Amino acid sequence: MNVERPRTRIQKKNRETILDAALAVFSAEGFRGATLDQIAETAGLSKPNLLYYFASKEAIYSELLSTLLDTWLDPLRALDEAGDPVDEIVGYVMRKLQMSRDMPRESRLFAQEIVQGAPRILEQIEGPLRRLVDDKAALVTRWIDTGRIAALDPYHLIFSIWATTQHYADFNTQVCSILKPEGDAHMDDAATFLSAFYRRALDPRQL
């Protein structure tokens, strides 16, 4: 089974089942911490069966990463030059926060990969991701130059958005330990905070 494109419906279903189980296990345990047995059990399949669909543990992991990275960047892609600059960026922040709420496993998966030096997706980061960021940073610079937004380094602005929004997925344990109620009730508070925060920081008036 060195196949790339699934040919039968069983293949499609099982590959999806495996990838979903792998996402759960890898995001919770990291690459090294996850075991094929765990993934197999989560998926409800036998270990040799996993290896019938994927060549190796690494193959599962790599396919996960590259499949998800694309989705992960959608919110940034949607940044639109035509809209109001401040609204656009605040909108991006909200979309990214929504993603942390809806896809915390994906967020943690990337977080762990990158913390460890991104050994398996460095290429994707230096290629597509970097190009996208360069593109959007140029857009922000245009907004700055026309005085429609505060003059703040666009790259570091984007980093700050990644950091503040992904924090709620990646460090959810810590957030919940400090904010009394469990659950993601505080996600709404986070949205309120970040919205006001970025609106204040970006407003071109003042100072």
Add this chain to the structure above:
Amino acid sequence: MNVERPRTRIQKKNRETILDAALAVFSAEGFRGATLDQIAETAGLSKPNLLYYFASKEAIYSELLSTLLDTWLDPLRALDEAGDPVDEIVGYVMRKLQMSRDMPRESRLFAQEIVQGAPRILEQIEGPLRRLVDDKAALVTRWIDTGRIAALDPYHLIFSIWATTQHYADFNTQVCSILKPEGDAHMDDAATFLSAFYRRALDPRQL
């Protein structure tokens, strides 16, 4: 060797050597990814010798975490009610950023532990850390109530500071991949950005 306090100078030296090597390996590979052999080699000691000084891999890891957490919180502790509110918070941001620059291994160690649900320091987070944060959040609230700083949720404000500053240590690989020059030259840019960013967001005038 179930000793807690080192008694001889050899003990003290070797325990330090081991903890330093462990910090390097654990922060780069995570708890599960790190091996005793790696730590032993990094420390220049034999594996059985490690286990002469520490009861187990877990024991090394736990001692590392609890030793470092205290230092990690110093910047927040220094937040001073007597100073100018905006300057105090910006100062906190700068101290925290400095820590990400000087102690990236420690930052990554905590990051990985918390991403995985903080299984081994949850107690410390729910106890001392939470108390400290509650304390400082109350201080920020006082500043808000007297109109000396913008009205922003103090807990989420603190989270945003952790997120934005630690980002430069934890996701350093990504930052370097997007910002052309390697090295930590961009740490200065980060300081400039964060300083301006928080100053704008916190200024009590406007809006």
Add this chain to the structure above:
DNA sequence: CGTCCTCCTGACCATTTGGTCAATATTCTC
């Protein structure tokens, strides 16, 4: 110099884990 205590190591062990394979079961196609 002898002896006690600390320090260190080679050899070894049990378990875990990624991965293989031949054989069997299931599904698909005509």
Add this chain to the structure above:
DNA sequence: GAGAATATTGACCAAATGGTCAGGAGGACG
């Protein structure tokens, strides 16, 4: 429903890994 293609599994393997242990070095101290 026969036969080919696809799917699944139990049994097994080699390497890695956390940890043990008996015994040997090495230093401190009388």
